[in-house]
Amino acid sequence: MKYGSVVRDIRESRQIKMEDVTDDVISQPFLSRFERGQSDISLNRFDHLLKQLHLTPAEFFGLSEQVDDNQTPDAPYFGYFHDFFLTPEIISNPALLRQKLTQIKKLEVITHVEYQKRPSRWHLISWRGAQSCLNHLYLHVDPSKVISIDTSPVQSYLLGLTTWTAIDILLFGYFAEYMTPDFKMQLLTLVMKHIPKSSLLGSWDHFLLSIVFASFQQFMVDQQFPFAHDTLGIMQKLSTHFDNTNFEIILLFMNGWYHYDVGKGERKDAIREMENAISIMTILHHNDDADDLHKLKQQITGTDPTTITSDISL
Incomplete structure (x- = not known):
């Protein structure tokens, strides 16, 4: 099966521009050739591409009507969002709460810098996710530091989807309060x-x-x-x-x-x-x-x- 055309269909249905998933590992000319079926792709490159699309291997093979018997964990394909969810154990434990606050402060800086360097929609959504997580933490630590967050880019993204995958459901749940x-x-x-x-x-x-x-x-x-x-x-x-x-x-x-x-x-x-x-x-x-x-x-x-x-x- 020509996986390149499947990648193109998924990418376009999720409104992801080619330049938003290409980098020093997968160049835009190479991705264009791969999507047209003019180039093969190595396993490492393919795995990297799925992470750029925030699409798990199970989802890809499911959408391409293929079966993958060696499923891998979803977390690496969801970016930072698994770090942004707070468990009751963290909220109720002051030491864990401080530790999580330190981690998310760093991630807020990282996601902001990444967005400044490459202002793609995904980097903006990741930054908004870090800001939202900080707000939740500050509610328990210092409510005066809670800020207003513009989540309209997330909402317009979700509203325009013609193909939904697990990361989109996760984003829906994470930003639902807004x-x-x-x-x-x-x-x-x-x-x-x-x-x-x-x-x-x-x-x-x-x-x-x-x-x-x-x-x-x-x-x-x-x-x-x-x-x-x-x-x-x-x-x-x-x-x-x-x-x-x-x-x-x-x-x-x-x-x-x-x-x-x-x-x-x-x-x-x-x-x-x-x-x-x-x-x-x-x-x-x-x-x-x-x-x-x-x-x-x-x-x-x-x-x-x-x-x-x-x-x-x-």
Whole structure:
């Protein structure tokens, strides 16, 4: 199979210019010849090209309808973004929090310099990611240092995609907090048109589960009930597509919450739906998830008066 034409189709569908992925390893003339099928490419160069496209090998072979039995970890193909996500352990541990702050300060400088040297869209998105991560850290360390961030380049990029890959889903989740409910619903609808058919792209299910559930929470808290209802339909489709038990459990909880707030049926039946979801999570030994759902149920019913936050865990 001519992989060059597949690379070209993927690159163009994701609005990536040729000059944004070429460098001292892969020159623009060489990439042009490769995409036209006039040059072969070495394995090392091909792997480098995938990293420049932020496309995992599994995704590439899935999109090219080929099977790769030797899948590699996704992280190297996502740039710095795996460094930008914060775990509860980091947030709750002052020493880890300071260590992470030092790391992200350095990455903010690095991504800014990279953007100045080569102002490509990806370098701008990476810089915005580092700035956003710093904001989250400063909220716990020194809120006076939190700055305003312009994420419109990220949003316009996502809105213009005609092919979505795992990195795009990751970007959606990471920057979702900056999006209005209307825009988030628009992106969710777009994503549903581009869910990959290949089972190779398994990382999508984890990303999408977090994004859809967090979006539903925002819609419910903001009383955007038509959006919340549409999100239930999206979760149902995802559950069928991925054949993933976690989708079914979260959908059960979401239905209970929706019925509790919107008032369809008895509230005790709605509570029972949420409790059933929690019980199933416990039976499956997903104890952290069960605890999170239990706390959320208490917030929904007013037993816990704290504010519901729609955090996305990727």
